[in-house]
Every structure is written in structure tokens, then in C-alpha cells.
Amino acid sequence: MTGQADASQVPALEMRGITKIYPGVVANDGITIDVRPGEIHALLGENGAGKTTLMNVLYGLARPNEGQILLDGQPVEIADPADAIRRGITMVHQHFMLVPVFSVAENVVLGDETMANPVFVDRREANRRIAELARRFGFDLDPNEKVGNLSVGQQQRVEILKALYREAKILVLDEPTAVLTPQETEQIFVLLRRLAEDGRSIIFISHKLYEVLEIADRITVIRRGRVIGERRPGETSEEDLAELMVGREVELTVDRGESHVAGPMLRVAGVRVLGDRGREIIPSLDLEIRAGEVLGIAGVAGNGQDELVQALIGLRPFAAGTVTLDGHDVTGYSPRQMNEAGVGYVPGDRHRYGMISAFPIYDNLVLTSYYRAPYARGLLRDDAAILRAAQEKVERFDIRTPTVTANAGTLSGGNQQKLVVAREFDRPLKLLVLDQPTRGLDVGSIEFIHHQILAQRDVGAAVLLVSAELDEIMEMSDRIGVMYRGRIVATLDGRTADKSEVGLLMATGASDRARAEGATA
Template sequence: MTVVLEVRGITKKYPGVVANDGIDLDLREGEIHCLLGENGAGKSTLMNIIYGLSSPDSGEIRLKGKPINLRSPKDAIELGIGMVHQHFMLIPVFTVTENIMLGAEEVRGMVLDRRKVSARVRELSKEYGLDVDPDARVEDLPVGAQQRVEIIKALYRNCQVLILDEPTAVLTPQETDELLVVLKGLIKKGVSVLFITHKLREVLEVADRITVMRGGRVVASAKPEESDEHSLAALMVGRDVTLTVEKTEAKPKDEVLVVKDLSVEGRHAGMDEVRSVSFSVRAGEILGIAGVQGNGQTELIEAITGLRRPGRGSVSLLGKDITAATSRALIEQGISHVPEDRHRHGLVLSYSIADNMVLCTYDKAPFATRGVMQDDAIAENARKAVKDFDVRTPGITTPASALSGGNQQKVIIARELGRPLKLLVVNQPTRGVDVGSIERIHKELVAVRDRGAAVLLVSAELDEILALSDRIAVMYRGQIVSTVAAGQVTRAQLGAWMAGSRAQSEGSTVEVTA
């Protein structure tokens, strides 16, 4: 099989860290080569070098046997190399069509031919099952839809080498299955794919070859037919990893969060994204909300956490009405929130790790005394959190923007779990996080439950919902169509309900208690 892309001896250093240390890797024509590794292992750095976003300190890149010099992504695109990034490279105020045609503009005379590009976007959306409105503004789209725009953008450019950096991190299981089918179709046409993912099941399903990185180096190569999830996880982390969640039976007590008849308007006036939703979460239990991206989960959580005002209904915490409370007031009342969009709502990217760790408590002892911030206490807090949650960073003064996505998530988790809380709201807590960190985050969420707090979990990962939840609510088109005890439903049933089968067959909510 012909080698399409080669990297030889690629080394890249940043202050205090060697991101890539003499990396050798090749990609063959018409194959899917999966790259595995922990957060901070150097995978994204290597892909950014191949795509021209960064220059190596040493080493060589060859395309079809010839050395290439990539000064920018434009060079890579012209050579047939495309990339879907873990963090979106989209302009929020532009439409989907404008983002996709940016850098590859179609013109009719002296005017941009948006209509032609829009038609092509619709064709790609239909062909690959990627539901995207070409005329929508990117800033109005949920996270999952923005990721689909990135995928279409790469497909639009007809690249022959496609780099996917955690492309399924924001997709539901059904959407992921559809994407994997797309990838198999692409390689049959001669496209070669470099696929970065933390999801071991995906690797075993689609990979032709597997390379494992750890600490900036290639530490192992594996064949999918000779591997399993446990062996790959151990290679990634360098130790045995528990892939199942260990927890005792829940002992729920009084209701902590009560949501009654809540409706929340979307970004378009007069259209409710959440419609008459009612549920409760008790102390000492985890309620998981499952649903396909875009069925109202984002708006529901934003209304509960003070980021969006509901149109109707009420939200109460321990019997106190908090429907109109601000996010700051909710923090003061003991609500912690791990948001879906960590860049927009979870971090101040220009701030250091230390400062991000105290965003909710910077004005309280020991981090402030009579209105003056105490740098030593803030630094000590950050050092402890970085160690406890294994945040891979050169130091606590490193800006959050310099961390990998998984390490950014660990900073948020460490902050939100590091203070007394009555209710923990977590939206996609392990998105883009490696298997070792997922193990730790899951243990922490169970520990929060066992300490007597209420936990509201939203996740597109059905395995995560099934493993962590004591009760499961399924959202479809802005409504909760079923609530069941976790042990009374299968993965297949949940997937079907998420697609609307229960709502269509029964037409009403079904409540099953443990």
C-alpha cells in the first residue's frame, strides 16, 4: 500500500515542555490510522504541524515521497490536506455557508456566489447525514451543529488527507455511527484519514492501524484485531485503567432541585426549545438526561444555571425559588456548574490556571482578605488542584488557552468540585477527555453523590449515562419523554427513545421510579 504522508523525527518544544520528541509516523493511501494518547500527549501538536498551523523545531514531512514545507494551513489545503479541529475554527458572526466558502470563495462576476455554495452544503449535509442549515449563523448553533459544520467544511474542499482531531467529541452515538460510515466510504475513494480520538470503541471499529503516544513520544503500535479496550487504555496511560464505574446503590433523600412546567425560548423569538419540562433531583442521586444534541438540553441547563431566563415555569433549590437568580447568586447558594462549552462559559482563556481555579471564590477567604487577593493562597490552591486532577501543564501560571481541551476540562472540574455544593450540574463532563481522566472524573461525580449532593448530568454518551445515573430522563424535541430507573433500560432502548420512538408511539411522558 502506497505511503501518502510521512513525518520523520518531528520535534517541537515549548517553554517547560517537549510536546513532540522525535515522532515518526506514516499514513497509507485509503486507510484510517488512529492516533491515541492522553490529554497533553502531543497528538494535537503533531497534527497542527502537519496542517501548517505550527512549525517543527526539527524533522521532516513528506507527501507522496516528496519533502514539503508548510508555512500555513493554506499550503496544506492546496496540497490536499484538510483538518477538523477539536476546537472550532469558525467565525461566529458568519453563516454556515460563509464559513465553509472562506478561503475557497465561489464568485459570479464580481459577487460571491453564496447560492451555489449553499446548494453544495445542502448536498453534503444530505449525503453524509450531517444536518446543518446553510443559512444559519454559527453563533446561533449548538456545539454539536458547529462540529458538523467543521466536518462539512473539510469535505467541501475534497481533501485527500483528512486529519480529524476528536471529531466525535460532541456527537451523539447515532451521529458517531453515521460519521464512521462516512469515513469508511471516504477511504474506499482513496482518501486517507488520520483519526485522533479517546473513544476506544471507535478505534477498534474503524482503525486499520493504531499508534499510541505518551509524553510526546510514540510508545506503541497496535493492530485493532489484536487489541481490546483494556489493553489500549493501559498503553495510553501507562497503567491499568478501570473502564467500568464502581458505585454502590444510591440512597436518595429530600428533593434538592425541582423544575416545574419549565419552558425556555430559543434564539428565535416565539419558538420554545424547552416545552413544559418537569422533574426533580434528590440529594444523594445522579439524574442523567440523555438526548440527541439540539433537543433542548443546552437551553434547559442554561435556564437552571442562570445563563438564560425561562419564559414560563419555575426552578427551586431546597424549596427556595431561584427561577430569576443570576449565575453569581446560584454559586453563592451552592450550585456548581460544569458547562457544555468550556471556552464560552467555563474558562477565561487569557487567565492563568491559578486564576481560573478561583473564578467562583476569588473574593472569599483564604483567597482574599479585606478585598485584597492573596496570591500565595491562590497559588497553593492551584498547585493542589493540578496535582489532584493530573492537569498536564508546565506550571500554574500557564494561560488556560495553552492547555489541551482535556486539560482545560480538568481545570473546570477541579474548580467546580473544590468547594462545598448542594447541587452539581454537569453538561458533557468528559467531552474530549482521555480514558484515564474519564476514570477520575467519574469517580469524583459518584463521590459528590455519596457525600449527599444532588447531581444533574447531561451527556450525549449513552455509556456514560448508563454507568453513572441512578435515574435517566430522555429529552426529545424539548420535552422529557421518559424517566426510568437506570437498571430498567438498555442502551438500545435509550438510543431509540432519543430518536423519538417513544414519543411517537406513546405521545406522552412515561414515569418509572426505582
């Protein structure tokens, strides 16, 4: 904590009674917050609480129905992002707003270009300014490097460079640590404190309790579009904040129960997987999961997790190696063959692989089984059977919808994910492949899905859990494999693993202890 913010100061920013109504939902309901110069103010709330909407209002991306924004005590109207930037407000979005095919310099100057003349960009001067900024804040960035080639942590630094280049006074960071390793999180915290000491105001949006306790000078908790309470880190606890955030007492950790691990279920030996452009993403990978066991794969995004998951469910070919499921060689199986062999899959990007938004719920529930009895007789669909099964699943998995004929796209995010779970979990599975299964969901849906996963584990499924959320990995896994540059560089016991050690492995592919013990997969 910088602790230099003075309560008597005029707030750098004040948002008063902000109300934002979208069709059918009140996203912000009279929210009032302020932030002082040099202060780090955390906005805590679960997914869907209205944090992002509030920041979109601040950034001119959304127009409030009611309420007022004051900068340095003066009421202002923020028309659009350009206006916000002019007034010294910048935002680091959760999903980086970077153009992958552009260089670092192009990304930084975009919208506020250093010009050689009224038409052409002065690239040399831009590079010089960026290099100087990067040096001042200790960023290791080459202005000419393509952003698409940078690691997630480096990309975030480019986002922050954008703010510094524009000499931002108020800096909003939306879930900045979601994709970072614990070490990178520490680095960003150091940087944020330094920026606050410079007199900048920082709004830090998060749903992670321990983080806001560590970084914030002040914490405002938002639930269902309303401010529920304001706390100072010294006067509160994780339990208190969790209850404020969710509105009821919550288990801070999943009660995962005892795992009853049996014999090996999935064995992956020496597999090699290529990426979209034929680049070798996974050179050689081995792993084993036993029945009734959860293997968590920790890793910074982009280290081959997506390719591994796609290959395991048959969407991507193996260039080499073998996969054995319950004693049978399933190498090179198609998605359908894998499905029939007892593999279930919950994708992180459900809109891509998980569901068809424009189709009714009942069609989505038979996406992988539409061709076989009882849903088909020969080449014909049996709509009656499909509807009956849909009705039953909607009730069993508590999917909130008026009718099974509604399009899947009309469901809330949590219910969409339940729809996927209802389709994939309706039978005993041998292997369950989970790719960020709870990304972006509210706490209730997360709990529901975690319990469903554990139920599958308890009846003997092998579970592969891939997540960029290290907390989820730590909570759910019996063993943790750390993936780095397409390899499993270490496998740790899920109940004894140390978070910072996993983080170090994620970041560098090695840790002192791992090296000492020579532990590899």
C-alpha cells in the same frame, strides 16, 4: 474495515520523526506515522497527548522543529493551510471551523471560491456544485441555509463537504464523534468507509477505544508526544489499548458504588426558559432529583442543556414554573442565593464562568464566598484568611502549583478544573450542577473529578450531570433524562439503559420502546 489497504503500497502520507517543541513542553517527540491510500488510520491518545499538534504540523498550522513529511513518497514542506489544501490534505476540526452567520455554500466555497469573474463569486455555480456533491454522498443539506441553524451532525457534514469540494486525498478528522449520537456516529462511519473505498486516506483521531477498534484499519497510540505502539484492531483489545494510551492499567468504567437514594432534593416543575434572543428554548420542563442520586442529562448539544443549567444556578431567569430545593421554593433565586442555598456548579467552559485567568489562585477560590466570613469582615477583605484557606484547598484537592499567588491562567487544564472543584466542593452540597465537567481533561483528572462527584453524591447531594459525552452519562448516572428540543423526552434507569436507545432518543426525541411504554419524565 475496508481492508483494501496494501502494505506494499507507497504511503499517501508519511510523517517521519516529527518533533514539535512549545515553550516548556515537548508536544511531539519524534513521531513517525504513515497512511496508505484507502486506509483508515486511527490516532489514539488521551487529551493532551499531542495528536492535535501532530495534525497541525501536517496542516501547516504549526512548523515542526524536526522531522519530515512525505506525500506519495516525495518530501514536502507544508507552509500553511493553503499549501496543505493544495496538496490534497484537508482537516475536519473538533471544533468546527464554520462561520455560523454564513450559508452552507458560503462556508464550503470560502477560500476556494467558484468565481464568476476575477472579482465576484459565482453563487449559482457554487450552489449547483455543492448540491451535486451533497446528492452524491446522500447529505440532506440546503446550500442556502445558515450554518448556525443546522444541527451539530449537519454541521459536521458541511465540514466534510468542504473536504469533498476541495477533492481531498487525505482527510483528517479530529475527534469527529465527540458530539454525535451513536446513530450519527454509525452514519459517519459508513461515510468514512465509502470515502476510503474511493481511495482516499483517512486519519481518524480519537480517544474512544471502541470506536477506533470499529473503524480503523490500523491504530497508532500516542502518549506524551511519543508513539507508544501500533496495533491492528484484530490483534488488540480495549484493555490493551487503554493501558498503552494511559501508561498504566485503568478502570474502563467508573466504579460508582451503591447509590443511597433518599427523598426528593430538587424538583423542577413546568419551567419555561428563554434563550439569548428571547427565543423559547425550553417550553416546559419537569424533573426531579433525589438526595444521593445522579441524574444524567443526555442530549445533542444545543437542545436547551446550557439554558437549563444557567437557569438552575440563577444566571438565567425562569419565564414560568417553579423550582424547589429541599422543600424550599428557590424559583428566581440569584446566583448568590442559589449558592447560599447549597448549590455547587462546575461549568464546561471554565474560562467563561468558572475562573478568572488573570487573577491569582487564592482570589479564584473565593469567587463565590469573598463577601462573607471568614473571607470578609464587613466591607473589607481578610486577605490572611483568604490565603490560609487557599493554602489548605490547594493541598486538599491536589492542585499542582508552586504558589497560591500564581495566576489561575498559568495552571494546566486539569488543575484549573480542580481549582473550580476545590471552590465548589468544599462544603456539603444539596445540589451539584455539572456541565461537561471533564471536557478536554486527561484521564487522571477525569478520574479525580469523577471520584469527587461520587463523594458528594454519597454524602447526600443531588447531582445533575449534563454532558454531550454519552459515555460519561452512561457511566455516572443513576437515572438518565434525555433532552430533546427543550424537553425531557424520556427518563431511563442508568444501570439498564441501552446506549443505542438513548442515542435514538437524543436524535429524534422518541424511541420505539419509549413510545410503547409511554415513558416520559
